[in-house]
Amino acid sequence: MLCLALLLCSGAAHGAKPTERSKQKAAAEAQRAGLQQKLTALKRDISATESAKDDAADTLAESEEAISNANRSLRDLAQEQNDTGVKLTALGREREQLTATVNKQKGQLSELLREQYVAGNEDRIKLLLSGDNPNRINRDLQLMAYVSQAQARLLESLRANLAAVEKNQAEVQNAKDELEEIAQEERDQKALLVQEKARRAALLASLSQRLVAQRKEAGNVERDEQRMGNLVDKLGKMIAEQAAAEAAEKKRQELLAAQRAAAKAAADAKAAEEKRQRLAAARAKAEARAQAERERIAREQQNKSGKIKPQTPAPAPVPAPAVKLDPIDNDEPPQVAKVESKPEPVPAKPEPAAPRASLGPAAPDGAFASLKGKLGAPLAGKVEVRFGSKRGDGPAWKGMFIRAGEGTDVHAIAAGRVVFSAWLRGFGNLIIVDHGGQYMSIYGNNQSLLKRVGDAVKAGDAISTAGNSGGNEESGLYFELRYQGRAFDPAGWVRF
Structure with missing residues (x-):
């Protein structure tokens, strides 16, 4: 009956509720909201001074952004699906182990109950009133207590398992709900991707002539470069402002921590002083009682002898320890009762602040400069245009264009943090990584942006996929390096 009751308690219906993945995803999106608002305002500010409203590339912007988001979502979902599958496998193994343990414990409990039944399950009161040898009664009672304790421990372990x-x-x-959720999102994203690719192809077909004409205009090229320069300058200011704010917040937190430590030390000192005073008062009371007891004994002796005799002070009587008799075994010596002291209350620690998305670099200053000449190429492909090359009647190139197949992974050249990840006129889907020390790497014309603003990246991490967004004729990657906002030749830094 006991086993059946425990089994009935173990069953529970699983109602529909949000998965842990959904909660984590919502928290991550909330973290990025503030940064995204700032960057949207920055993009709006950069475009506000431009009079061109009929740029053909702008017509493609919405479609190219949607394709980038769909591809990024599909990649993220594939990784989540793999991670969740691994988790599900581990949970399956754990379940098998738990089931084996529970079955073993049920067998042990059944054996104990059977042995107790065979032994007759003598009642303790009946045993005490049997008039048998007290030593045997005590031994049997002890054995029964051991059996009861073993049963209790086994039951507790079984309940826990x-x-x-x-x-x-x-x-x-x-985990199964998460897999189903991921599968549904994958189906939705794939349908959206097919739809947006078809839409972009139709737009390209209708805008092809206008795009070619606009790309040849020197004014457009200069405006694109000015736009990039403004973006990098404003990002640099935002990064500096956030770094100053984070430094001020860190200093404030350190000051608060010092104040809390000082307050705790003062509270501990006060509690120690109060405890010392209580002990001193208790000792004084004990001394007073002992003195009164000695005076009482002296008066009694004086009354008995009828004359005053010099009395030596009697030693203070030592109070007898409280004893606790064991009702099971009276042959054992009495046990001294333990006096348990209540622990001092521990002050609650403040909850840590939720992490916020940051624009601060994920690498220390000086780390990037030390990698000069050792950086790997962002992707494998043919370098079509180099830094400083002439661009027809327009200004010289401030970066490099590397031809590569559409969808080829683009890798971060060094550790850093993503400070921009969005579509920008003239550069299509653009991602900028801050490496600290006012160094930035810029990756343009991407098909998809795989990282979001605030993400920390390591050297070699896939951050985007090559493409021809922004109205570019060929598929590949536009790549720049900048220091203090100024473009410089990547050839001396990156091994192409």
């Missing part, structure tokens, strides 16, 4: 099985089942169900 049944609870673990139930928790495991909930986690398995959550």
Whole structure:
């Protein structure tokens, strides 16, 4: 009956509820909201001074951004699906181990109950009133206590394992729900991607002649470069402002921590002083009681002898320790009762602040400069245009164009943090990585942007895929390096 009751308690219906993935995803999106608003305002400010409203590339902007977002979502979902599958496999193994343990414990409990039944399950009161040898009664009672304790421990362990099985089942169900959620999102994103690719192809066909004409205009090229320069300058200011704000916040937190430590030390000192005073008062009371007891004894002796005798002070009587008799075994010596002191209350630690998306570099100053000549190429491909090359009647190139197939992974050349990840006129889907020390790497004309603003990246991480967004004729990557906002030749830094 006991086993059946425990099994009935272990079953629980799983209602529909949000998965952990959904909660984490919502929290991550909320973190990025503030930064995205700032960057949107920055883009709007950069475009506000431009009078051109009929740029053919702008017509493609919405479609190219949608394609980038769909590809990024599909890539993220594939990684999540793989991670969730691994988690589900691990949960399956854990469930098998828990089930084996529970079955073993059920067998042990059944064996204990069977042995107790075979032994007759003598009642303790009946045993005490049997009039048998007290030593044998005491021994039997002790054995019964040991058996009861073993049963209690086994039951507690069984309950814990049944609870673990139930928790495991909930986690398995959550993982399955997440997989189904991911699969549905993948289907939606693939449908959106097919739709947007068809839309972009139709737009390109209708705008092709206008795009060619506009690309040849020197004024457009100069405006594109000015736009990029303004963007980099404003990003640099934003990064500096946030770094100053973070430094001020860190200093404030350190000051608060010092104040909390000082307050805690003062509170501890006050508590120690109060405890010392209580102990001193207790000792004074004990001394007063001992003195009164000595005077009482002296008066009694004086009354008995009828004359005053010089009395030596009697030693203070030592109070007898409280004893606790064991009702099971009276042959054992009495045990001294333990006096348990209440622990001092521990002050609650403040909850850590939720992490915020940051524009601060993920690499220390000087780290990027030390990598000069050792940086790997952002992708494998043919360098079509080099830094400083003439561009017809327009200004010289301030970066490099590397031809590569559409969808080829583009890798970060060094550790840093993504400070811009959006569509920009003249450069299409653009991603900018800040490497600290006022160094930035710029990747344009991407098909998809795989990283978001605030993401920390390591050297070699895939951050985008090559394409021809922004109205470019060929598929590939436009790549720049900048220091203090000024473009410089990547050839001496990157091994192409």
